Amino acid sequence: MTLVVTTPTGHVGSRVVRLLLQAGVRPRVLVRDPARLDEATRARVEVRQGDLTDAEFVRDSVAGTRTLFWVDPTPHTTADPIETSLRTAAPLIAAARAGEVERVVLLSSIGAEKRHGVGHIDALAGIEEQLDATGAHVLHLRCAYFFTNLLFSLEGLSQGVLTTAFDPDHPMPWVDPRDIGDVVAARLLSDSWRGRVVQAVHGPEDLTFHQVARILTEALGRLIRLDPVSDDATRDALRAAGLPPSAVEGMVGMTAGSRGLVPEQPRDLLTTTPTPLSAWAHAHLRPLLEG
Numbered sequence: 001m002t003l004v005v006t007t008p009t010g011h012v013g014s015r016v017v018r019l020l021l022q023a024g025v026r027p028r029v030l031v032r033d034p035a036r037l038d039e040a041t042r043a044r045v046e047v048r049q050g051d052l053t054d055a056e057f058v059r060d061s062v063a064g065t066r067t068l069f070w071v072d073p074t075p076h077t078t079a080d081p082i083e084t085s086l087r088t089a090a091p092l093i094a095a096a097r098a099g100e101v102e103r104v105v106l107l108s109s110i111g112a113e114k115r116h117g118v119g120h121i122d123a124l125a126g127i128e129e130q131l132d133a134t135g136a137h138v139l140h141l142r143c144a145y146f147f148t149n150l151l152f153s154l155e156g157l158s159q160g161v162l163t164t165a166f167d168p169d170h171p172m173p174w175v176d177p178r179d180i181g182d183v184v185a186a187r188l189l190s191d192s193w194r195g196r197v198v199q200a201v202h203g204p205e206d207l208t209f210h211q212v213a214r215i216l217t218e219a220l221g222r223l224i225r226l227d228p229v230s231d232d233a234t235r236d237a238l239r240a241a242g243l244p245p246s247a248v249e250g251m252v253g254m255t256a257g258s259r260g261l262v263p264e265q266p267r268d269l270l271t272t273t274p275t276p277l278s279a280w281a282h283a284h285l286r287p288l289l290e291g
């Protein structure tokens with residue numbers, strides 16, 4: 001049984017690989033730079049070194065796969081992010097259509113259910129739809145807002161400010177990517193699901209950004225003030241940072257399109273994961289700000 005994992009060095013992928021190894025499975029990992037895997041992991045997995053934007057590499061590496069975990073590797077900062085994400089997934093989709101890949105778990109996002117109008121998330125919606133048409137068994141994990149997005153706000157947090165363009169009063173689900181890895185690994189190891197499945201991964205609670213600022217204040221032991229900004233202010237800042245217009249719209253679109261979003265699947269036993277933001281912030285964010 002060939003089990004393929006993309007982005008094994010990522011927040012989610014690294015957890016998936018560890019759990020698969022602990023389950024006695026030797027996954028094939030597609031990795032740009034094997035040196036970024038720790039030595040113990042590298043010794044236990046089948047390494048295929050290459051870039052996921054290299055269509056030939058993906059085609060060769062996924063041929064004859066029983067189960068595959070696909071993470072779109074396209075940075076939000078890329079020019080034409082939606083087109084790039086779809087082009088990157090194209091060899092996987094062709095392989096699934098040809099029967100070369102039997103089962104795919106896709107790291108998708110809440111908001112993908114809207115299909116359009118959610119910036120770069122529209123690409124995940126497109127990948128979902130294209131995978132659905134292949135005839136392979138496909139599972140779309142519609143994941144909530146990652147705790148690790150806060151790592152992009154380290155500079156502001158070090159000055160006691162959390163800036164956001166999201167509606168600060170709208171509760172949305174937040175999740176620890178490590179917990180997503182748990183769900184991914186369980187689904188990769190299970191043969192009991194078939195056809196097309198959608199599963200949200202919501203984390204333990206829905207939070208407004210005001211609540212997030214209060215949780216961080218407690219967990220980091222310093223006052224964190226929320227600084228809500230408009231879409232236009234975000235646009236200006238991203239343009240000033242030199243991002244191409246298509247990337248700017250892809251990023252602003254994710255926030256604007258998520259405003260007022262109520263995820264398609266409710267929070268329940270299957271969609272709720274355990275780690276609270278407070279525990280994650282204390283364990284991962286606090287040391288970075290104290291260092």
Ligand SMILES: NC(=O)c1ccc[n+]([C@@H]2O[C@H](COP(=O)([O-])OP(=O)(O)OC[C@H]3O[C@@H](n4cnc5c(N)ncnc54)[C@H](OP(=O)(O)O)[C@@H]3O)[C@@H](O)[C@H]2O)c1
Pocket residue numbers: 007008009010011012013030031032033036050051052053071072073074107108109110124143144145146148149177
């Ligand atoms: N952030 C959110 O709130 C959110 C919500 C829902 C869904 N998602 C989805 O989550 C995914 C990100 O997951 P994550 O946080 O686990 O990732 P991450 O920690 O940001 O890591 C990115 C991974 O992608 C790899 N990568 C980047 N470009 C690559 C390329 N060209 N070829 C091969 N590998 C490449 C990196 O490898 P290197 O070690 O080589 O850099 C790394 O393993 C995205 O697809 C996003 O759409 C995110």
